[in-house]
Amino acid sequence: MKHKQFRIGKLVLPYVMILPAVALLAVFTFYPLFNMVYLSFFKYDMLTPKKFVGWDNYYQLFFVNIDFIAALKNTVFYTLGVIVFMISLALIFALWLQRSTWVNAIVQRFMFLPHICAMLTVAMVFQWLMDDRGLFNAVLSVFNLPALRWLNSSHTALLSILIVAIWKGVGYYALILLSSVKSIPPELLEAADLDDAGKLRTFFKITLPMLSPQLFFLLITITINSFKVFDAVRIMTGGGPGNSSDVLVFYIYRQAFNYSKYGLSAAAGTILLLILLVMTVIYFRILGKRVHYQ
Amino acid sequence: MGEIVFKNICKSFGETKVIEDLNLTIRDGEFTVLVGASGCGKTTLLRMIAGIGPATSGELYIDGEEISDVPPGKRGIAMVFQNYAIYPTMTVKGNIEFGLKNRKIPKAERETLIAEVAETVGLTPYLKRKPSELSGGQRQRVALARAMVKKPKVFLLDEPLSNLDAKLRVSMRTELIELHHRLKTTFVYVTHDQTEAMSMADTIVLMDRGKIQQMASPMEIYNDPNNVFTAQFIGTPPMNIQKMKDGKHQLGYRAEKVQLSETKPDLLYARKAVVLTREMLGSETIYKLQLEEADDGSGKTAVMAKTPNLMFEVDSRVYIGVDRKDLYYFDEEGRRLRGDGISPSLEKMTAEGGES
Ligand SMILES: Nc1ncnc2c1ncn2[C@@H]1O[C@H](COP(=O)(O)OP(=O)(O)OP(=O)(O)O)[C@@H](O)[C@H]1O
Ligand SMILES: [Mg+2]
Numbered sequence: 001m002k003h004k005q006f007r008i009g010k011l012v013l014p015y016v017m018i019l020p021a022v023a024l025l026a027v028f029t030f031y032p033l034f035n036m037v038y039l040s041f042f043k044y045d046m047l048t049p050k051k052f053v054g055w056d057n058y059y060q061l062f063f064v065n066i067d068f069i070a071a072l073k074n075t076v077f078y079t080l081g082v083i084v085f086m087i088s089l090a091l092i093f094a095l096w097l098q099r100s101t102w103v104n105a106i107v108q109r110f111m112f113l114p115h116i117c118a119m120l121t122v123a124m125v126f127q128w129l130m131d132d133r134g135l136f137n138a139v140l141s142v143f144n145l146p147a148l149r150w151l152n153s154s155h156t157a158l159l160s161i162l163i164v165a166i167w168k169g170v171g172y173y174a175l176i177l178l179s180s181v182k183s184i185p186p187e188l189l190e191a192a193d194l195d196d197a198g199k200l201r202t203f204f205k206i207t208l209p210m211l212s213p214q215l216f217f218l219l220i221t222i223t224i225n226s227f228k229v230f231d232a233v234r235i236m237t238g239g240g241p242g243n244s245s246d247v248l249v250f251y252i253y254r255q256a257f258n259y260s261k262y263g264l265s266a267a268a269g270t271i272l273l274l275i276l277l278v279m280t281v282i283y284f285r286i287l288g289k290r291v292h293y294q
Numbered sequence: 295m296g297e298i299v300f301k302n303i304c305k306s307f308g309e310t311k312v313i314e315d316l317n318l319t320i321r322d323g324e325f326t327v328l329v330g331a332s333g334c335g336k337t338t339l340l341r342m343i344a345g346i347g348p349a350t351s352g353e354l355y356i357d358g359e360e361i362s363d364v365p366p367g368k369r370g371i372a373m374v375f376q377n378y379a380i381y382p383t384m385t386v387k388g389n390i391e392f393g394l395k396n397r398k399i400p401k402a403e404r405e406t407l408i409a410e411v412a413e414t415v416g417l418t419p420y421l422k423r424k425p426s427e428l429s430g431g432q433r434q435r436v437a438l439a440r441a442m443v444k445k446p447k448v449f450l451l452d453e454p455l456s457n458l459d460a461k462l463r464v465s466m467r468t469e470l471i472e473l474h475h476r477l478k479t480t481f482v483y484v485t486h487d488q489t490e491a492m493s494m495a496d497t498i499v500l501m502d503r504g505k506i507q508q509m510a511s512p513m514e515i516y517n518d519p520n521n522v523f524t525a526q527f528i529g530t531p532p533m534n535i536q537k538m539k540d541g542k543h544q545l546g547y548r549a550e551k552v553q554l555s556e557t558k559p560d561l562l563y564a565r566k567a568v569v570l571t572r573e574m575l576g577s578e579t580i581y582k583l584q585l586e587e588a589d590d591g592s593g594k595t596a597v598m599a600k601t602p603n604l605m606f607e608v609d610s611r612v613y614i615g616v617d618r619k620d621l622y623y624f625d626e627e628g629r630r631l632r633g634d635g636i637s638p639s640l641e642k643m644t645a646e647g648g649e650s
Contacts, residue, residue: 187379190346195393195440196367205392209383292383 033273039266046260057267068268070243071251074158078247079226081162082169086222087215089170094177095207108178111171119168123235126164127151130236151237154244161232161245169225173218180214181207212291219287223279227272248272296357296370296447296480297322298343303352305338305504312338313504316352321497325474325481329491329527330501336484337376339501340450343482344373356448367396372441373450376484377457380425380436386412387421390439411443414473431462442473451483455490467494488528492516500524522546522628531580531598533622537590539643543631544624545589551620552599554581554606559615563644567614569606570596579604583614589647 040057042050061068093111097104114122129135130150137147150160184207192202208215230249233239239246239254248268256265298320305313312335320326328336341347342354345366353360361369380389387408394404412418415435425433434454441449451470455463471494474481485491491498492512500507500515500523507527508520519525519533525546526532535546547563558564567583581599588595599614606612623631623640631640 185377185379187375187377188381190344190366191373191375191379191381191440192392193346193366194344194371194373195444196365196396197392198396201396206381206383212383 036266036269036273039263040270042263042266044262046262050263053263057264058271060264061267061271067243067246068251071239071246071248072271074244074246075227075229075248078158078162078165078229079223081159082165082226083219083222085162086166086169086173087218089166090173090177090218091211091215093170093174094181097174097178098181108171108175112175113171114168115172117168119231120235122164122168123232126160126167127236130160151245152241154241157237157241157245161229161236164232164236165226165229169222173222176218177211177214180211184210209292213293216283216287216291220280220283223283224276227276227279297355298448298480298482299353299355299358300339300342301353301355303342303349303354305335305342305347306350311504313349316504316506318499318506318509320480320482320499322357322480323478324496325471325483325494326497326499327491327495328482328484328499328501329488330486331527332486334501335504336486336501337452340373340452340482340484343448344371344450345369370447371450372444372446372448374434374437374441374452374454376452376454378433378437378454380433380440382425384424385421386417386423386425386428386436386439389425389436390443393440393444407443411439414442415439430457431466434458434466442477447479449477449479449481451481453484453486456485456487463490470494489530492528498528500527502527519622520630522624525622525624525630531600534597535624536588536595536597537592538640539589539591539647541590542626543640543643544626544628545644546622546624547616547620549580549598549600550578551616552597552601553615553617554599554601554603555613555615558613561615562618562641563616563621563647565614565647567597567612569608569610569612572604572606572608574604578602581606583612585614589643 039050041052041054043053043056044050097108131137132147132149132152134150136150140147148156151157188206188210189202192206197205228249229247230253233245233247233250234253237245239250249272252265252268252272255261255268298318300316300318303313303316303318304311316339328339330336338347342349343356345361345364348362354362356369356371381392384392390408390411391404394407399407408421409418412421415438417432417435417439420428420432425436428436434457437454454470455466458466467490470481470483483494495512497509498512498515499509502523508515508524510518515524516528519528522535522544526535529548531549533546533548534552535544537543538545545563553559553561565585567585569581570584571582573580573582578600579602581601583597583599585595585597587593597614618641621644623636625631625635
């Protein structure tokens with residue numbers, strides 16, 4: 001009898017131990033998530049009672065308010081840009097830093113610094129640097145290049161934000177790649193050398209596949225983080241000029257907190273959630289197979 | 295073809311000199327075994343031949359051609375690494391094929407070569423697998439197949455059997471010897487196991503701390519060692535070495551040449567001893583014996599004897615004797631003395647050692 005009780009205790013104990021974490025998740029993640037999807041079918045401004053409107057919010061987003069589509073396009077463009085540049089730059093830096101010299105050790109630390117700065121500060125500093133009479137234009141003029149209007153031009157506003165994001169993130173991602181570049185056994189590269197593989201072939205056939213788990217991880221985290229870009233836009237451009245640098249999360253934020261259209265905002269949020277879900281599934285389906293796990 | 299010549303080769307890693315002024319000729323078509331204790335520079339030597347760890351100074355020739363400037367992939371060399379270094383992201387087939395693809399060998403020809411080599415090493419059923427799904431022995435075969443398929447003029451093998459279990463090791467040994475008979479190319483095989491060296495080599499190169507101690511056939515290196523190091527490295531148990539009465543010269547004899555008897559034998563070398571341990575191996579017995587007093591007066595000393603005679607009990611008193619022709623003399627530095635180097639006074643000392 002006593003024995004049995006002991007076993008039941010053993011069965012229950014793990015659940016008891018994860019209960020606090022699950023409770024927190026339930027309150028702060030799952031409940032808001034479901035509530036958001038639920039709200040997206042209502043017209044709600046927090047003052048008057050909720051009113052069920054069916055798919056109307058979604059209809060509004062896609063067929064009435066053109067600015068949602070603009071924000072969505074910008075976000076996709078921005079995400080693609082960050083993925084391409086962030087991953088290639090991180091890879092280049094990782095390969096460059098793989099030799100352990102004291103110079104590299106210092107560079108590595110400096111590259112990591114932006115990661116620990118708050119986006120708020122970084123955004124404000126860049127806003128200042130990218131001012132019409134800021135440092136960036138001063139440098140351009142030294143080389144006799146025409147000044148750019150950076151944040152003030154609809155052509156370059158989103159690009160400027162992309163630059164900030166890459167500057168802030170690349171050191172961190174390079175560090176992740178660096179640790180796995182360093183863990184590639186040197187004999188593998190020597191074996192490739194003996195197999196008469198050129199530098200490029202060695203890179204594409206040995207190094208890159210060996211890094212595939214980390215690259216895959218980078219791809220997913222960068223995609224998710226870029227789709228959720230917000231603070232830099234909020235501080236540096238406010239989505240402007242026009243809505244040339246408007247992005248999804250900033251759109252959601254505006255609908256909710258500036259215009260009190262909580263239903264519409266929830267619908268946009270639900271779409272963001274769906275996009276991320278679909279992207280992740282696609283990544284795992286298509287690329288997951290090509291990732292080599294040790 | 296595949297003769298390798300080292301000429302005044304030196305190698306340092308930063309401040310530490312690993313190999314100093316090494317001269318060595320590895321003969322074409324032979325199975326040469328580099329043997330030596332861990333850290334003596336065997337891998338370093340192989341990596342020089344392969345071109346992936348170039349010498350600090352000196353010249354290296356393959357077939358009379360100086361190859362310091364020839365990149366590793368163009369040297370006609372294949373290497374099996376100490377830890378195999380097979381590409382984990384590729385299938386077995388991909389591993390074998392990689393070198394061929396790099397040399398732009400047409401697909402049809404590649405397929406034939408791969409099928410051939412896979413059959414030879416018994417990997418045909420595993421071609422589609424990833425290395426992580428193979429056993430240690432199978433991985434070793436992949437490394438071997440990857441080397442063989444290139445039809446190199448020189449094979450470099452760095453302790454390829456050290457990760458295998460005893461049984462597999464013995465069977466792989468025979469397979470490698472057969473492979474060498476079939477291909478008749480130069481094999482340079484590294485090991486720190488002297489039995490492996492003895493059983494496989496045409497020529498053994500024995501190294502110690504970056505220096506070649508002796509280079510000879512297994513029989514010669516066993517029967518006619520050049521120095522104390524060689525005498526003790528080759529053979530199990532190692533040769534018994536005793537300081538002589540003058541405290542300078544050293545006398546050596548193999549355990550298997552020691553004769554045990556109850557009465558004093560009529561041999562040049564005869565000493566009283568006590569049996570410490572007895573280890574029966576079946577056909578032979580290994581005794582550890584203790585001499586009451588070493589020849590140079592430094593007290594008790596132990597010697598090993600290996601004989602078919604198993605009648606001596608532990609703690610029993612016996613005589614050990616060694617025939618004159620089975621004695622080896624070495625000078626103070628451990629160099630072997632031969633022929634005229636063995637003066638009558640040395641032999642007299644040997645005989646007198648037993649008197650006291
Ligand atoms: N990259 C390196 N940097 C510094 N020292 C090294 C390096 N590689 C080897 N050494 C040193 O050179 C010596 C010879 O090394 P090597 O790898 O040739 O030994 P080995 O004979 O192959 O030993 P083992 O049987 O253990 O494989 C060792 O003392 C080692 O510490
Ligand atoms: Mg080694």
